[in-house]
Amino acid sequence: MNTEVLAREGRFEARKAARGPVVKAAARAGFAARGVIYLLVGALALQIAFGKEGREADRRGALAEIAQKPFGAVLLWALGAALVGMAVWRLSEAAFGAAGPDGRGAKKRLLSLARCVFYSFIAYSVLAMAAGSGDGGGSSDQQSRDVTARLLGVPGGQWIVGAAGAGVVVTGVWIGGRAVLRTYHDKLRLGEMSPRVRRVVDVTGVGGGAARGLIFATAGVFAVRAAIDYEPERAKGLDDTLRSFARMPAGPGLLACVAAGLVLFGLFSFAMARWRKV
Numbered sequence: 333m334n335t336e337v338l339a340r341e342g343r344f345e346a347r348k349a350a351r352g353p354v355v356k357a358a359a360r361a362g363f364a365a366r367g368v369i370y371l372l373v374g375a376l377a378l379q380i381a382f383g384k385e386g387r388e389a390d391r392r393g394a395l396a397e398i399a400q401k402p403f404g405a406v407l408l409w410a411l412g413a414a415l416v417g418m419a420v421w422r423l424s425e426a427a428f429g430a431a432g433p434d435g436r437g438a439k440k441r442l443l444s445l446a447r448c449v450f451y452s453f454i455a456y457s458v459l460a461m462a463a464g465s466g467d468g469g470g471s472s473d474q475q476s477r478d479v480t481a482r483l484l485g486v487p488g489g490q491w492i493v494g495a496a497g498a499g500v501v502v503t504g505v506w507i508g509g510r511a512v513l514r515t516y517h518d519k520l521r522l523g524e525m526s527p528r529v530r531r532v533v534d535v536t537g538v539g540g541g542a543a544r545g546l547i548f549a550t551a552g553v554f555a556v557r558a559a560i561d562y563e564p565e566r567a568k569g570l571d572d573t574l575r576s577f578a579r580m581p582a583g584p585g586l587l588a589c590v591a592a593g594l595v596l597f598g599l600f601s602f603a604m605a606r607w608r609k610v
């Protein structure tokens with residue numbers, strides 16, 4: 333048996349494993365873990381909307397909330413492992429996703445690779461906190477300011493930060509638009525849902541996706557402002573972005589609506605864990 337045949341068989345076995353039950357189960361666990369984090373961030377944001385100052389409404393705040401519960405460390409290890417599963421599934425999509433003559437397959441694989449990197453980072457921060465050697469990746473607000481300051485310090489930094497901020501705005505509009513148009517239907521096994529369940533899933537998908545898109549777009553606007561004014565302090569992470577809604581004319585009511593949207597997205601993630609095509 334020559335080397336080419338062995339390589340072909342190896343690719344076949346790898347592709348088979350990537351589409352096997354273990355990777356599928358890992359993907360579903362990852363969606364569930366994402367749901368837990370969004371539920372907690374939404375709950376923390378609701379507390380802020382109703383005047384109760386507590387933890388930061390971001391990933392670090394959510395992880396700290398879990399850590400203080402009974403068996404918190406065990407829960408963090410479980411969440412981290414589930415997010416590793418999500419990263420592995422995204423990597424399998426990037427490696428073995430379908431190619432297409434129109435280039436769409438290549439774009440989807442590149443997007444899956446980017447998601448793999450993102451979830452790998454999130455998983456690392458969760459596992460580091462579970463091991464007691466990290467704080468969940470640090471405050472999202474401080475991270476945003478630090479990254480913005482470093483970028484503004486390089487040649488052409490204002491253009492880089494401005495372009496990145498504009499990209500985040502576009503991403504937010506894209507996320508919200510796709511949610512409102514319910515494009516996620518293509519990824520769900522709708523035939524397994526009753527009409528009532530489908531309506532509930534649509535409420536969580538549309539409401540959660542719209543809120544998530546609004547947060548992205550708003551954070552992008554702050555990044556653009558930071559670039560224009562050459563002030564890194566104007567860049568905001570998730571917590572500061574959420575708090576900024578309470579300072580808008582609609583006041584805490586707007587923040588409460590956005591926070592409720594994050595809770596809905598957490599519930600939608602659970603629906604994805606159950607009915608997502610993987």
